[in-house]
Structure formats: C-alpha cells, structure tokens
Amino acid sequence: MNKLLQRQIEKFLDDAKAVPREMEPLLAAISDAYDGFDADRRLIERSLDISSAELTASNDKLREEIQERQTAEDELRHTVSLLTATLESTADGILVVDGKGKIKDYNRRFAVMWQIPDAVLESHDDDRALASVLSQLEDPNGFLAKVQELYDTPTDESFDIIHFRDGRVCERYSKPQFIDNEVVGRVWSFRDITQRVRADQEQVRLVAELENSNRDLANVNQELNDFAYVVSHDLKAPLRGIRALADWISTDYADKLDGEGQEQLRLLVNRVDRMHDLIEGILQYSRIGRIRDEILPIDLRTLLPNVIDMLAPPEHITIVTQEDLPVIQAEPTKILQLFQNLLSNAIKYMDKTEGHIAVTCTEVDASWRFSVSDNGPGIEEKHLQTVFQMFRTLTPRDGVESTGVGLTIVKKIVEMHGGTVWVESEPGQGSTFLFTMPKMQKEKTDAQLQTSTAC
C-alpha cells in the first residue's frame, strides 16, 4: 500500500486493523492512484529538468550561431563592397549573368561601352540587352554564335575580339562562375583595345617608313662613300703631278726665283701636302666603311705596346697602360687604328713639359669601357660636341699638322662595334676620351652599318 495512504489510515482511523473488508478494493484503488500520481510527478519533474537543460544548451548554441552568422554577414558585406568597388574601378566593362543568361550584375563601364540604356539593363532581360547591341557590331551573327556556343558548353572559358561598326575594337573574355563545382552563371569582360590596335598599326607603318628611309639613306651613304673614294683616289694623281711640278720648279728655277717667289713656292708645296693629307684622310675614312674584317679575339696587352712603339712618343711623354687589359672581340686592324688615333692625338697636342697619357679599361655591364686620358691642353666645353665631326681641328692650321679626320674615324670604328664614344675635359688640365665596346660582337648587316655611320 502507498506509504502516504498507510500513514493517513493509521493517523485518522482509531483502529487501522478494523478497516472493513469491503473497503479493501477501494483502498487499493486509492493506493494505486497515489502511486500513479507520484510516478507522474517524478516523470514530469525529471523531464522538466532534462528539457530545461536541453533548452539552455540549444539556446547557447543558437546564440553562438547568431554570433557566427553576424560575423559571416559582416564578412559578406565587406566582400560585396569590395566586389562593387572592384567592378567599378576596373577599366574593363563587366557583365555577370546567371545560368539562364539573365543579367545579374554589370558595371558602369559596361553600360557606357555598349551604349545600353539603363532601363534595359535594369530589366535584367538579356534578350533586350542583346537586341540593343547587335546593330553596333560588324559581325552580329558571329557574336550570337559565340554566346550560344557558351550557353551550350557552360564550363568553357572564351576569348575573342569584337569589331564595332564605329571602328572600336574590343577583347571579349568570359569565364563560368562556379558554386560548389556547379556552374551558376558567367562573367563577361570587355576591354576596349581600339587605342592599342591603332598604336600598333601606327607603329607598323612607322617602322616600314623608317626602313624605307633607312634603305634610301644607306643607298645615298654608299653612293657618297663610293663618290668620296673615287674622287679622293682620282684627285691624288693630279695632286701628285702638281707636287712633282712644284718640286721641279723649286729645283730647276731656284736661281731664277727671288726670295718672295721661293717663299710662295714653299707655301704652295705646303698647301699641296696638306691637300694630300686631307684626301688621304677621306680615303681612310671611306675605306673603314668599305672593308669589313673578320672579328677575332684581340689581346690588348700585346696590341697596345705595339701601337706605342709605332708611335714612338718623344722623351718627355710617358704612356701608361693598365696591366690587366682584356682580350676583346673585334676587327684587329680597326682596333689598332682606333688606339693609334687616340694616342697620336694625345701625343700631338701635348703642351706640357712632362706629358702623361694613360689607358684604362673597366667592365660596365656587358661592355668594356676604355679611357685614354692625357694632361694636355684640354677642350673647352663648347667644343666637346664637335670634336668628333670631320675636319674639325681645334688648333690653328699651321701650328700642328692635323687633318681633323682622326676622331671621326675613332667614332666610326667605335660605333661599328656597337659602342659609343665621348670626351670629358678640363681645359688646361687635360682630356679623357672614353668609349664602350660590347663584349659580344655580332655580325652586323651592311644596312645597319651604313646607318650607324650616317652622321
């Protein structure tokens, strides 16, 4: 019997044992009901506890989820704003469509490029947008075929070039947009390359033009060179005749000429010699361009002492060469000529009682850089640009014998080898001639050669 009922019976009945027999089923039913209510109460209390714990847990989880969602939303907002900014900041026109081709997004540049009215774009209707652009194209059918092809093969990327009737040219790129490996749409981007195409065309035209004028120039140059050679060569014979005649006159008519006549004859011979030197200079210069030698390794440690020996500098001038001069690739006779001219100039114009000339070489990138410096008279700044021009000589004619061809030949040889030459100077203190020479020599075509000598 239920304990509560038992206690109640004992408490409220004088004699619990005296409960009538017929009352027993009733008491049993009451006892069952008590037990039932107790069990129910326990079950309800238990389920209330468990359920409240579960609800608390699920509440916490929800709160976490809300927080996560908030974070995700913030990130999404950031991504969307970045996307919008990117879309609008790019120079390309961009169009985003969904899997069915409906317009999802586009940037201002796209609308402007295709001249599509806002109302059409805002309708997101791809058919209307297509209809409004077709008339602008040179090949609307090709354009449509490409669009259709890509709808049929949604995972393909594409690139092609579109020509507008108004002359504009566009590159069209497209890539599918994926979510979880599913194609959900396509991004089209359009780049206006009209300027670039025009610039390319202009460049092709300019190059052709330049080639033409180069060819003309080379022809003229060649003719000029041949002319100079022929003329100087042909001039030499009569000049030799004049010289011979002048010699005879001065020998055979020495007693017949007075002092003034003899002086004038001496001046005549001088001028004839000078003219001969000039012709010889022109001949040398034109010969440089006419004759190409083989490019060979040249050991400058051998070549330079030879040059110096040949020049036989006077006692008061010392020439110092750097010890570790390199072996260079070049035409040997021209390199010899090059150093000969530079060093003979330095010797010729030396105005100091103790003359110092130095030859050095350093490596600059893929070139050698040579310098020939002296402590001679130097060159005034206003003449620095002109010393390499033909027949320029800075000293009075009759002071130092100079034809003014030497530095022009130097310049020509350096440029033939792909280098540049220049001079630095401190008037009164000396000059330094510098030139570069690429380490690797490539065989040049005649046309290029002629061009480089055109000046």
Next chain:
Amino acid sequence: MKTIQKQWTESHGWECLAGNGASKQAQLALAFGDMSILKQTARLDEIRQSFPQARLVGCSTGGEIVGDRVFDESLAVTGIAFEHSTLQFAETTLDSMADSFRAGERLASTLDPDGLAHVLVLSDGLQINGSALAQGLHRHLPTHVAVTGGLAGDQARFQKTLVFLDSPSQPHTVVAIGFYGDALQIGYGSRGGWDSFGPDRLVTRAEANVLYELDGQSALELYRKYLGEQAKGLPATGLLFPLSLRLEGSDQGLVRTVKAINEEDGSMTFTGDIPEGSYSRLMKGNFERLLDGAAESARETQVTGPIEPHLAILISCVGRKLVLKQRIDEEVERVRDALGQDTILTGFYSYGEICPAESTDKQAVLHNQTMTVTTISERLD
C-alpha cells in the same frame, strides 16, 4: 436504426446494457474485447447466436468502451440493425509491414464504389504502417468517401493483436466495412490534447516508420534519458512521450507513438512514417488538455455529422489510458456530454487511429494519442 449492447466479463458473464432494437435484425455486430476473451471460441459462438443475421467484426483492445465507462478484460458487443442502409465487408491479410499500402488498395477495390458513403477500417495493430494503409485505401475509393477506424491493441503489451471478420483465423488481418445508403449521417473528429515541450529536434535518420536518430543522436537514448526509471517499460512507456512531427514544407502537425524498439540497432518503430528532414518535439500529457481534446473531437463530429447521433464509435489511444489512469472514464464522459445522453457509445483503446485531420476533409491519415470519434445515424423518414 437500432442497436443493442451486450458485455461479457469473467465475474458477471453476459449482461445486456442498452438497446432499442431486436438483436435478430442486426446486420453488424462490433466486438471489442480483451485478447484472452476473444480467444474463447465459446464467446464468439454466443455472439453469433445472439445476432444470427449479423457479420461479426472485431478486434483486440487496450481497453473497452461501453456506455460511459472504460473496462479492462471484458468483451463488448454492439449489434446494429440499419433500416435504410446496407453494408459491404472486405478482409485482407498483411504479408509484411511493407504490404500496408497494397493492403489498403486491396480492401478499397473489393468495396463497390457505387453508393458508398463511408468506410470503417480495423487493422492489425503491430505489423502495419498506418499512414500507408490510409493512403492505399484512398487510392481506390471515390474522393467523397472518408475513412475512419483504428489499429487493434493489446493493453500496453505490444506483442500481438487480433482483428477478424466473422471468426479469428489469420494473423495480421485488416477488415473494412463499407456503409451504403442515402439516409446515413456520419460524422468524425480526431483530437489529441498533448503539449509539445523541449527543443525542436531534426529527424536526421529514419526509414519509413523506423526512427534511428534525432539531431544526429540516438532516439532510443533520448527516450531512455527522459523516462528514467520507467525506461524499462519501453515500448509501452514510450506512449508517455509521443513525438509531434512537423513535416517539411507543411505546418500541419502529426503525432506519432512508439510501438516497438530494437535494442540491437538502437531503432524505434513508430505507428506511422517519420520522414527524414522533418522536425519533431517530444510531447507530454496534461490531464485537462487530454480531456478537452476528447470533448473537442466529439464536437468536431457535429460540424458535418449528426448533432445527437444514434451511435458513436470511440477509438482512443492506449497512451491516453496510460496517462489518465483511473481518470480515463472522464474522457468518455466528456464525449458523452458533447453528444448527448441518448447516443450509444462503444469503442476501444487502440495502437493508432485513422481519421481525416479535419471533419471537412475526406483523406484519412494516421493519428496517434487521439480520441477519434465516428458518429453514425440514419435520417428519419
């Protein structure tokens, strides 16, 4: 329409309880009884003698409803004689639970659709998917015909149930009674009165009416946790916590109860489908609300059916009996109060109820934990 009611108990034998008609004319004898009594062939013979013209339709129960009272270990028989209506009967046996839908189809196609007004179905209470049975029945029934009925019970034992037409012969039987005639007035209502509590739980693993996991956790463990000391009474004590289901894309709630558990694979078999992806909540009984539910189902029958019906068949869930205990009679009284003093009440405590969700619907669904009332009258000339 005339009815006569008799009841047999071990202590009193046969007693005549109510009646206004001659038992000889009865076309139908509805017998609801305890399994042990239904097994006594003598009792069934006695019924046949009392109602010689009647087809005998019956089932085992979790308690019998006669008059305003609920009985255990009794046999309640109601003989019904229609004056203007006829009946047809159909019977089939279930091969397996998977046969439920086809069993419904077989029953419905046996009944002549012409003039059919209503179908009452009594099914085996265990080897059945009640949802599928209802769907199978409607597959072949005219759309204006509703189905009501229930699943046989056997106290809270969940071991074996019995349904029969005329005589108990085959196990796993389903019987359908077709009601024909213009004079018939039929009403039905089905209400529960259980309260959902605790968090929403997603059905993460289930196959048809077998549930494995809620929110990725074992469903059986969840029930054990809630039941505490009463867990050893499973599956019967599972009736204390029915499951309310909210189907995906629908806001209509359904109630499901456990009818078996499987310790080996940790599964629980329910009386009807539990679709994966639906949301569920545990429910608990509340005396007042359960009683209100019973009254409400009675009132629901009056929306389209007779106001003061001649006969009311009450099929109530055995789970309500488990909660209401000694107060169980009160739910029958509440039905009585709603329908009036002259209505003959019969019925039983079941393992599942079949009835349209609303009295204005025809398509029946499986219910659990409800009081389901079917009222029948014949219009007077």
